Amino acid sequence: MAEMWINMGPQHPMTHGLWNLRVKVDGETIVDAVPEVGYLHRGIEKLCEGKTYTQVIPITDRLCYGSSMTWSHLYCTTVEDLMDLEVPERARYIRVVAIEMQRIASHLMWLAAYAGDLGMSVGFTYTMRDREVFVDLLQALTGARLTYNYPRIGGVAHDLPPNFERDTMRALKYMEMRLQEYEDLFEGSKIFMMRNVGIGILRSDDAVNLGITGPSLRASGVSYDLRKDRPYEAYEDMDFKVATHKDGDCYARYRVRMDEMWESCKIIRQAIQKMPSGKWRVVAPRNGPVGTGFGRVEDPRGEGTMYVVGDGSDKPYRLKIRSPIFVTVSAAPTILVGYKVADVVAIMGGLDMCIGENDR
Amino acid sequence: MNLYEFCYGILHWLVDLVNNLWYWLGDTLPWYFGDFFTAVGDFAASSGHLQFMTLLLESLVIIIVALINVLNFLWIFRKLSGRILDFYGPYYVGYRIGGWLQNLADGMKLFIKEIIVPAKADKTGFVLAPVIFVGSSLLILATIPLSENFGLSTSRDGGGVPAPALFALAMFAIAPFTILLAGWSSNNKYTLIGGMRSAAQMMSYEIPLILCVASVFLLAGSFDFVDIVAAQHDIWFAIPLFIGFIVFLVCLIAEVEIIPFDLPEAEAELVEGWTTEYGGMRFGLFYMTTAVRSYAGGALATALFLGGWQGPAIIPDEIWFLIKAYIVYVVFMWLTWSVPRVRIDQMLKLGWRRLLPLAMLNLLIAAALKTMGWF
Numbered sequence: 001m002a003e004m005w006i007n008m009g010p011q012h013p014m015t016h017g018l019w020n021l022r023v024k025v026d027g028e029t030i031v032d033a034v035p036e037v038g039y040l041h042r043g044i045e046k047l048c049e050g051k052t053y054t055q056v057i058p059i060t061d062r063l064c065y066g067s068s069m070t071w072s073h074l075y076c077t078t079v080e081d082l083m084d085l086e087v088p089e090r091a092r093y094i095r096v097v098a099i100e101m102q103r104i105a106s107h108l109m110w111l112a113a114y115a116g117d118l119g120m121s122v123g124f125t126y127t128m129r130d131r132e133v134f135v136d137l138l139q140a141l142t143g144a145r146l147t148y149n150y151p152r153i154g155g156v157a158h159d160l161p162p163n164f165e166r167d168t169m170r171a172l173k174y175m176e177m178r179l180q181e182y183e184d185l186f187e188g189s190k191i192f193m194m195r196n197v198g199i200g201i202l203r204s205d206d207a208v209n210l211g212i213t214g215p216s217l218r219a220s221g222v223s224y225d226l227r228k229d230r231p232y233e234a235y236e237d238m239d240f241k242v243a244t245h246k247d248g249d250c251y252a253r254y255r256v257r258m259d260e261m262w263e264s265c266k267i268i269r270q271a272i273q274k275m276p277s278g279k280w281r282v283v284a285p286r287n288g289p290v291g292t293g294f295g296r297v298e299d300p301r302g303e304g305t306m307y308v309v310g311d312g313s314d315k316p317y318r319l320k321i322r323s324p325i326f327v328t329v330s331a332a333p334t335i336l337v338g339y340k341v342a343d344v345v346a347i348m349g350g351l352d353m354c355i356g357e358n359d360r
Numbered sequence: 361m362n363l364y365e366f367c368y369g370i371l372h373w374l375v376d377l378v379n380n381l382w383y384w385l386g387d388t389l390p391w392y393f394g395d396f397f398t399a400v401g402d403f404a405a406s407s408g409h410l411q412f413m414t415l416l417l418e419s420l421v422i423i424i425v426a427l428i429n430v431l432n433f434l435w436i437f438r439k440l441s442g443r444i445l446d447f448y449g450p451y452y453v454g455y456r457i458g459g460w461l462q463n464l465a466d467g468m469k470l471f472i473k474e475i476i477v478p479a480k481a482d483k484t485g486f487v488l489a490p491v492i493f494v495g496s497s498l499l500i501l502a503t504i505p506l507s508e509n510f511g512l513s514t515s516r517d518g519g520g521v522p523a524p525a526l527f528a529l530a531m532f533a534i535a536p537f538t539i540l541l542a543g544w545s546s547n548n549k550y551t552l553i554g555g556m557r558s559a560a561q562m563m564s565y566e567i568p569l570i571l572c573v574a575s576v577f578l579l580a581g582s583f584d585f586v587d588i589v590a591a592q593h594d595i596w597f598a599i600p601l602f603i604g605f606i607v608f609l610v611c612l613i614a615e616v617e618i619i620p621f622d623l624p625e626a627e628a629e630l631v632e633g634w635t636t637e638y639g640g641m642r643f644g645l646f647y648m649t650t651a652v653r654s655y656a657g658g659a660l661a662t663a664l665f666l667g668g669w670q671g672p673a674i675i676p677d678e679i680w681f682l683i684k685a686y687i688v689y690v691v692f693m694w695l696t697w698s699v700p701r702v703r704i705d706q707m708l709k710l711g712w713r714r715l716l717p718l719a720m721l722n723l724l725i726a727a728a729l730k731t732m733g734w735f
Contacts, residue, residue, distance in 0.1 A: 006549050014629055028553070028704055119619050119701035125445040191620060191699050194706055341553065342703040345629050 003031060006341070010039050014345050016113050017355025021332060021348065025341055033336040033344075035329045040359040048319040053079055053153060053288055056316065061147035063321070064357040066109050067300045068147045069102035069138070071357065074297045076151040077232065078306040079284075079316075082293025083153070088279045091155035092234040096271045097168070098141060098150060099233075099297075100264040104175065105134040106300035107257045107264075110352045111182070114254070117349040118195055123185065130178045133171045140164060155281025165272050172265045179261055186254070196251035200335050200347035203248060210334065211327045214302025215260065216351055218244045219252035226298040237274060238267050250350040257352075287314045301325055301352050325351075325358040362509035367417045368410065375404045418512060419502050426501040429682065430651045433689055434463045437651065440690060444697045470644035478547060478637050485545030489538045490642045496534040497649045500656040503528045505585050507669040507677035523583035528660065529573060532615060535653070536562035539624060539634050546637035554633030557704050558624035561614055564711040565621075569611035571719035572604040575726035576664045579735045589668030591735070598665040600729055604722035605665045607715050609688075612657040614711070616650065619696040623704050654692060658685035 009020035018039040024032035044063065048056045060075040061068040073095055080087060087095075108131040115123025135145050140161050142150040150157050186192050202212070204220040217224055225242040227235045243259030245252035288310035296305045302324020311317040328351050335347055361369075382401035386394040403409055435450075439458065442449025454461030477486055503524035505511020512524065536559045543555020577583060579601070580591035591597075598605040614621040625633030635646050662668060662684040669677035702710070729735050 004549060006553075008629075012631060025553075028557075115700070119622070120699060121441070121445055121619075121696075122698045123700075125447065129446055189699055191702050194702060195700055340703055340705060342623070342629050342701075 008344060009036075014117065014348065015355075016349070016353050017358075019329070019353070019355050019358070021344070023336065023341070023344060028340045028342075030336050030339055030341065030344070033333045035332045037326070037329055037355065037358055040355050042360065044360045045319050045321060048316055050315065052286070052314045053284070053316060056319070057151065057153075058147065058149045061149055062356065063323075063360065064299075064301075064354045065146060066354050067102050067106040069150060070099050070297060070299045071304065072149065073099055073151045074295050074299070074304050074306050075319075076153050077297065078293045078295030078308050079153045079288065080293070081295055082288055082291060082308050082310050083284060084289075085154045085282060085284055087155055087233075088282060089234075089276045090159075090278045091280045093271050093275045094156050094160060094280060095151060096234045096238070097268055097275075098138065098148075098156070100268045100271070101134045101138055101141075103300045104261050104264050105131050105138070107261050108134070110257060110300075111254075114346075114349045115186075117345040118192065120186075120189070120192065123182075126178075126185070127182065130175065133174060137164075137168060137171055140167065152281055153284040155279070157281070159280050160275075165275075168268060168272055172269055176262070176265055179258065179265075183258060193251070195343075195346055196254060196350075197247075197249060199250045199339060199343050200350060201247070201249045202331065202335050206331075206334055207248070210331045212302065212331055213324050213327070214299065215243075215256045216253055216302070216328055216331075218242065219256045220248035221246040226296060226303060230296070232297060234271065234274075235267075238270050240267050240270075250346050253350045287312060288316070299324055299357075301354055301357075302328065304357075321357070321360055323357040323360065325354050329353065329358060363418055363421065363511065364414060367421065368414045371410055371413050371417060375410065379405055415512075422502055422510075422512060423498055425506070426498075426652070426655065429685075430648065430655050431460075431463055432686075433651045433655050434648075435460050436686070436690065437693060438462065440693050441697055444694065467644055467648075470641045473640035475640045475642060480547045481637065482545035482547065485541050486637075489542035489545065490638065490645050493535060493538040493542070494645050494649050494652075496531045496538070497652045497656065500528045500531045501652065501659075503531075503585075504656065504659045504663060506681045508586055508589075510678055511585070524585055525573070525577070525588065525664070526583045528656070529570060532653075532656070533562075533566055535615075542638070543634040546634070548637050550630045550632075550636045551634045554624045554630050554636070558617070558634060560704070560708060561617075561621065561623060561711075564708050565611045565614040565715070568607050568711065568715040568719035569615065571716075571723055572601075572608040572611070573664060575601055575604050575723045578723070578726045578730055585663045585668070589663060589670060592667045593670060596665060596667040598667075600735075601665070601722055601726060603718055603725070605661075607718050607722060608665065609661060609691075610715060612661060613692060613695070614707070616653040616657050616692075618650075618654065618692060619701055620699050621707060622701055623707060654689055655685065658688035658692070661685075661688045 003024055003026045005022055005024050007020060007022055009015040010018050015021065020036040020039070022034045022036065023030050044059055047059055051059065057072050057075060060072045063071040108127045112124045112127040112131070115127065138148060139145050141164065142148040142157070202216065202220050204222050207217050207220040208222060213224065221244060223242050223244045226232070227240075228242050240263045243256045243263060245255050290312045291310055293308045293310070294306070296303055303322075304324060305322035307320040308316050309318040331351070332348065336344060339347065379401040382397045382404070386398035386401065388394070389397065435458075439449040450459035450462035453459055453465045477483055502512055539558040539562075540555040543551040543553075543558070576588060576597055579597060580588040582588060582591070617624055625635060630636070635643060638646060659681070662681055666684045666688070669681040671680040
């Protein structure tokens with residue numbers, strides 16, 4: 001068969017979100033790939049310039065439907081850096097609990113989508129079912145199920161609801177049981193291993209040169225996690241390991257995310273146990289100072305960065321968002337070439353695309 | 361009384377009834393009309409006409425029974441997927457019978473949808489592909505008997521198919537041609553890749569499948585399902601030919617294109633594979649035909665390896681046969697919902713490097729058993 005271009009997207013089951021991957025195939029083998037993004041551009045950065053500092057929080061929730069908590073948290077830390085606010089100790093711990101729950105929910109959604117991509121229906125429904133546990137907890141905490149609007153500049157919106165500690169401990173116990181089940185379900189399946197081991201190898205030097213962060217980088221053997229390397233909130237008090245894997249293939253990316261869920265369970269448990277009492281929010285001034293603020297956190301998908309410029313008014317003069325997925329998408333040609341068409345879903349699915357934050 | 365005699369009896373009674381009219385007309389009308397009606401009556405009562413109409417009626421009955429089973433299969437498919445995947449499955453349409461009518465409702469919906477032929481498609485091929493696909497798949501069903509008395513192959517006096525098992529496999533093998541035709545004529549890259557995959561897959565899995573069936577033919581010494589089932593009276597062929605049975609099941613999964621091997625319509629990478637451009641009832645026919653082929657696969661496995669309709673005589677033979685076919689289908693579904701799909705090169709490697717040698721070994725075992733005189 002002659003070489004031909006195939007459009008995978010913008011409306012294609014492989015793309016989780018609205019983007020286009022053009023792959024050039026020779027029969028079934030990929031010889032070239034071009035990612036095209038920008039279908040979901042909503043002008044969020046510009047939109048933020050017309051809102052007050054507080055009104056921006058719900059917009060940053062919409063950056064990524066999979067992990068809205070981390071993005072609004074990132075925005076709040078950025079503005080706190082601009083305003084030089086000191087967040088109360090209790091708020092730091094509550095934030096850690098919330099974003100780690102968000103990380104588990106996000107990774108579970110990734111696992112569900114990944115299993116669905118590979119055609120493993122049972123993996124899809126089971127993981128989505130267990131994601132509900134954490135979505136329910138976040139609903140108890142924030143009142144919303146998808147876009148939480150929970151962190152505030154100078155703390156969080158509410159204190160923990162009644163019985164939250166007990167419910168969380170139960171959920172963690174349940175989750176650790178389920179995680180073991182998933183490992184048996186996925187790694188016990190020979191076909192799953194056939195589809196993952198040795199597929200989509202991303203070498204560590206390539207990953208570093210491309211600027212990839214997050215689980216995809218750690219799966220290539222580079223131990224780089226902002227929670228450990230530049231601890232923010234209460235992470236320096238937490239005892240956890242940075243999950244890494246040396247192979248850099250799809251299986252390594254799967255394994256790293258599974259390990260991160262185990263570690264997140266540990267972190268939540270510690271944060272709940274060490275939770276100090278006190279205030280959970282300080283009142284932030286309405287008008288920001290003239291100056292700049294910078295924040296970086298470890299998103300479930302990589303390193304999220306925000307840069308805010310204040311001009312002394314109650315609105316940000318400029319807000320710049322650095323999305324981890326925008327960088328990861330650009331790795332597509334590097335990873336894909338040489339593999340089969342069927343591997344596109346495994347490889348691109350394994351990178352955990354979230355086009356909302358990518359196109360902004 | 362078998363199905364042939366039953367249909368023959370009904371037709372004979374019907375023809376006699378109508379012939380009263382023809383002969384009465386022939387007697388009463390003037391000679392130039394009367395002779396015509398008398399000739400019509402004579403033709404209707406002739407043995408050739410009766411035999412032909414009997415076969416037609418018989419196939420109709422068999423296909424209707426098979427299609428009712430296919431509806432059951434689709435219902436099981438949905439309910440079982442719900443049970444395995446932690447959701448309910450259909451229950452609202454046909455509330456009292458567990459949502460059994462849902463498939464009929466879906467069929468109705470598909471009937472009233474517009475039938476679209478893409479502007480740049482090859483019209484002849486595009487229209488012809490579903491017809492051949494559905495027709496050949498239904499012809500598989502026509503040859504598989506549900507019991508000694510319920511099937512076309514039993515009507516050898518009436519001129520049924522001489523080697524029904526062979527015919528069923530031949531009809532099974534027509535599908536890759538139609539899938540390639542559908543994929544090519546749709547003028548779409550996804551369908552083209554799907555069609556090519558399907559052709560490669562079915563051809564490489566056809567050979568171990570036929571080899572496994574050949575070992576059964578060798579042991580039974582016949583191409584007729586009735587003889588094959590009769591030969592399994594003492595022991596099911598699945599036990600001496602265990603390797604062959606497993607290889608046969610794996611090949612069947614590839615032939616009916618369900619999940620570990622549903623590469624031609626791998627929805628994650630090829631949208632809907634070779635059926636991408638088909639909409640409305642044409643898609644419905646493809647969907648139904650997948651279930652028809654699953655049913656045919658289950659029935660083939662039952663007749664060739666699982667002792668067909670043999671079982672304790674508490675329940676009728678036909679029910680025994682259906683129970684076994686349903687169990688094979690349920691095993692297929694169980695597998696479908698719990699494993700991912702393989703890649704095309706892995707699949708071809710599996711077919712040529714593992715299944716083909718195993719099928720050869722199985723044939724060798726069958727030949728040895730036959731030579732030892734144990735069968």
